[in-house]
Amino acid sequence: MKKQAPTTHPSAAQARREHERLGAEIAAHDQRYYGEDAPSVSDAEYDSLRRRYEELEAAFPELVTSESLTRKVGVAPSEKFAKVRHKAPMLSLGNIFSDDEVLEFVARVRRFLGLAEEAPLAITAEPKIDGLSCSLRYEGGALVQAATRGDGFEGEDVTANVRTIDEIPHALRDDPPEIFEVRGEVYMAHADFAALNARQAAASKPLFANPRNAAAGSLRQLDPAITAQRPLHFFAYAWGEASALPADTQMGMVSAFKRFGFPVNPLTILCHSAEDLLSHYRRIEALRATLGYDIDGVVYKVDSLALQQRLGFVSRSPRWATAHKFPAEKATTVLRDIEIQVGRTGALTPVARLDPVTVGGVVVANATLHNEDEIARKDIRIGDTVTVQRAGDVIPQILGPILEKRPNGAQPYAFPQTCPVCGSAALREIDAKTGTADVVRRCTGRLVCPAQAIEGLKHFASRNALDIEGLGDKQIELFFREGLIRTPADIFTLEARDRASLKKLKDREGYGETSARNLFSAIDASRKPPLNRFVFALGIRHVGETNARRLARHFGSFEALRAVAREALEGSEARAEINNIEGLGEVVAEAVGDFFAEPHNETVLDALLEHVTPQPMEEIASSSPVAGKTVVFTGSLERMTRDEAKATAERLGAKVAASVSKKTDLVIAGPGAGSKLAKAVELGIETISEEDWLKLTGQA
């Protein structure tokens, strides 16, 4: 990615707040995309959030922590499948969008490797398949395990499902290495996707938004028999753990995959310049509509594996590869209405109702309008003809109106000042420090607003919170309307009340003996949730899954968290303790303090804890021999460039300092080392050679 100054220049404090806010937003999108296979923003919007986040970190390096999203991929795996720890992490690719960035990618690789301009550099180019990545482990040539990517470190065991995919060999041909993990993309072809959706419609089942979601939904089925009925395909393009490598180039590896029996993408070629890459990109872009499966860009990879090794990774993506994404697809249609939805935190979100239009093969009738400022800034009016953009996602976005087509008399949109559900005033909070109004207008009727209560209950029971099967959105709406469930604690007394009631659940429309019994047992099964899920389920503002996990890890038990959170008033030690948890900060600490300071929440919690016992977290530790150490490189290095050495050290968790001081733990000295080496000796700091460093860090 281009290192450039952020488009606006915030102060350090503003940057921290924005970084934190974006972090929470991106994490929520990641959860929806990877965890629920149901994204709610376009890829283009997601990319722009991510870019801004990265820009902030580039301008304010102190924002980068081990918890930073730039160091992570995806989300933690769902807890329904057994977990698989990836022997080699499954990382992600950086994105680029313009021709200039392609030139820059090649230049950066050359710079990092110290390659002269005329020195040859081979780079492969291949389609970026829009499916889901999968790691297939073969031992002695036999398929023993298949796993999804998950959060990149731990995925889900989908072996049984993968065995039903025809294109994935159960046994490898042609003398494969003893241990070999093949990685690639599982995807669904357009024709199969259309047929699947037709079957879903005929059975009154929900439709899949796109082939990617259909492939993910099919692979992540608990019942492999269902996966077997859904035709899935596979392209091999990468590898994980391997006892030996069958080739020393990317192209060679791809040929080996083919020999072993995997499908590989026929549009994979070897290029020798940025111009070659761009011309293959244009060729693939031109072929895109005829391929029969979704692709969303072209991936470039340095061909030599030795060079890949030297280039290594920067946070979550390899330096030796990048994804050149296609621009989003667009269409025009008429905006019929703007509907306001009220969320769990009272946020009023405008949604555009459109005359249905096909964008990139998908019919679009709704689009997000984000917030009131966006509508005003773009001056979007009901009746306008608007441009809609979609990029392999569920909720497309509106780029803006086509002014020449504006009907006479169309009025600027007046955003409601009251909640459309409960009628309470809807306000935009003013940030006490900056004096600026929040972009989101929120309903102030927190305790009386049915929309907030219902959304809160939906969140509480949802898959990544308490995961109560059978208590989905529809059921919660019904139970709320009928007064059966108004607060989370009511869920757990439902069965007892049902027993005493004349109007039993099993006699209601949509229920029978079995479904009522299943619901009650699903509720029972959720009485001992892991602490992180319980904290997430509470729906505290700014506490998404990641922050819930951080709080749970830090405090260990709900009692410990509650004891501190209750005291977390502004300026208190308790507030500081939460603020200082790695990855959290002021905004989250304040939100946690506010939540527990609210007497109503305390009452709800007390009632809830009579039925639910959150389970303490287990500790996780990670380390490399140099994690947490401060190292200094001095003298000339012979096996790597200085950038490379620094990057590897940082990847292993070390801090790299420019000069030697008492805080230095280790000095790596090459030929010609002078005053720094002398100082290290004087201070009694351990000094090693480049060779020793490579051994210590497992690179030799």
Ligand code: IVH
């Ligand atoms: S290479 C170290 N090649 O894109 C990264 N990835 O954004 C190795 N993808 O997680 C990945 N087509 O799911 C690679 N031809 C291709 C790909 C591809 C699709 C996906 C893959 C990856 C994601 C990265």
